[in-house]
Amino acid sequence: MSGPAGFGRERLLLDVLAVLVPVVVVLLSETDQAWALPAALVACAGLVLRHRCPLLSLLLCLPGLVGGLAWAPTCVALFRLGRAWSNTWWLLCCALLAALSAFLPVAVQQWQLLSAASLTMAAVTALVCAGVPTVMGTLLATRAQLTASLDRLRAATESELLAKEGAARAEERSRIAREIHDAVGHHVTLIAVEAAALHASSEQAEVRASATRVRELAKEALGEMRSTLGLAADQRDSTSARAIPELVARARRSGIRVTLSDECSQAVQLSPGVSRAVYRVVQEALTNVSKHAPGAAVVVELTGDDELLRVVVRNGAPVLGAHAGVLGAHAGAVGDAPDVGCGGSGLAGLSERVRMLGGTLDAVPSDEGFELRAEIPLSPAA
Known part of the structure; x- marks a missing residue:
C-alpha cells in the first residue's frame, strides 16, 4: 500500500x-x-x-x-x-x-x-x-x-543552504554589476567629457549641437546602466513611460519627424515592468526609423483602458528611399522570437519582454511604411 x-x-x-x-x-x-x-x-x-x-x-x-x-x-x-x-x-x-x-x-x-x-x-x-x-x-x-x-x-538546513546560495548569487551579481559600472562607466564618462571638450573648442554650430547631443546621450546611457545594475543614487527611472515625451523630444532634436499622442500612459498607474516595456517599444521603433526609414514621418500613439495598454508606432515611407520602411529588416523576428531574454536584441528581445508581461508585439506593413503594435495587459500576467 x-x-x-x-x-x-x-x-x-x-x-x-x-x-x-x-x-x-x-x-x-x-x-x-x-x-x-x-x-x-x-x-x-x-x-x-x-x-x-x-x-x-x-x-x-x-x-x-x-x-x-x-x-x-x-x-x-x-x-x-x-x-x-x-x-x-x-x-x-x-x-x-x-x-x-x-x-x-x-x-x-x-x-x-x-x-x-x-x-x-x-x-x-x-x-x-x-x-x-x-x-x-x-x-x-x-x-x-x-x-x-x-x-x-x-x-x-535546506532553507539555510538555499538562503546562503541566494546570498552568494546576489553578492556575485553585485560584484559583476560594480565591475561593469566601473569599466563601462569610465569609458562613457570619457565620451561625455570629450563631447563637452568638442563643444567648447568648435566654432561650428552643427558640430557644437552634435557634441551636445552626444554628451546628453552619454549621460543618459550612464544613468540607465546604473539604474539597470541597481546602482542609481535616486529612484528616478529614466526608462519609464513617463519619460516617453522626453524620448520623443530627443528624437525630434536628432531630426526624426515624430508626433506623440498619449492618452493613457501618463494618466494610468503602470507597474514598473509595463512602464519600462512601453518605453522600450517606443525607443526601439524610433531607433529603427532612424536606421531604416530616414526622413519618414512617425506617429506614436498610446491608448488603452483599465485592462489593456496599446502602443502603436507608425511610420511612412523613407524620404531618401533607402529602405522600404521602419522595422522591415526585422519584421520576421517578431512572429517567432527566439529565446534571447528580455531585451538587448532588437525586436526579438523586445517581443520576448512583452510576451513575458502577457502581451503581444506585431510588426506589419502599413499603407506607406511599417507599423509596430504592442498590447500589454495592465494586470499582472499569469
Whole structure:
C-alpha cells in the first residue's frame, strides 16, 4: 500500500486487529469465575476509545484484570497510553495500577498456597506484562518525535543552504554589476567629457549641437546602466513611460519627424515592468526609423483602458528611399522570437519582454511604411 489512501486502509486494519485479537484471546481463555468473561469483553470493547481517551480505556480493563482474563486488552491500552502520554511518572503509575490489579487478587486468594518465591515471580510477571507495552509505546512515540525533529532540522538546513546560495548569487551579481559600472562607466564618462571638450573648442554650430547631443546621450546611457545594475543614487527611472515625451523630444532634436499622442500612459498607474516595456517599444521603433526609414514621418500613439495598454508606432515611407520602411529588416523576428531574454536584441528581445508581461508585439506593413503594435495587459500576467 502506498499513498494517503493506502496508509488509511492500513491504519484501519491495524485498529480492527487491535480489538479483534484481544477478543479472540479472551474467548479462548478459561476461568472459574462467571463475571470474568463479561468484564474482559467490556475491556475489549473499551479499546475503541483508546485513541480519544486512553486512560478511560485502561480503567475499563481493570475489572477484567481482577478476573484474570483481560491481559490482552490491557496490553493494547497500555501501549496506546505510552504513545499518547509523555509524562513518565503518570505512565509509571498507570503501569503499577495495572500490575497491582492483576497481582493482588492472586496474592489475596492464594497467599497461603504459594511460596514467597512464587509470589515474587507473580509480582515480577505482572510488572513485566504491564511495563513492556507501556515502554514500547513510549519508545515509538519518542521515535516519531525524533523523526519529526530530524525532518524539521533537515528542512531548516535546506532553507539555510538555499538562503546562503541566494546570498552568494546576489553578492556575485553585485560584484559583476560594480565591475561593469566601473569599466563601462569610465569609458562613457570619457565620451561625455570629450563631447563637452568638442563643444567648447568648435566654432561650428552643427558640430557644437552634435557634441551636445552626444554628451546628453552619454549621460543618459550612464544613468540607465546604473539604474539597470541597481546602482542609481535616486529612484528616478529614466526608462519609464513617463519619460516617453522626453524620448520623443530627443528624437525630434536628432531630426526624426515624430508626433506623440498619449492618452493613457501618463494618466494610468503602470507597474514598473509595463512602464519600462512601453518605453522600450517606443525607443526601439524610433531607433529603427532612424536606421531604416530616414526622413519618414512617425506617429506614436498610446491608448488603452483599465485592462489593456496599446502602443502603436507608425511610420511612412523613407524620404531618401533607402529602405522600404521602419522595422522591415526585422519584421520576421517578431512572429517567432527566439529565446534571447528580455531585451538587448532588437525586436526579438523586445517581443520576448512583452510576451513575458502577457502581451503581444506585431510588426506589419502599413499603407506607406511599417507599423509596430504592442498590447500589454495592465494586470499582472499569469
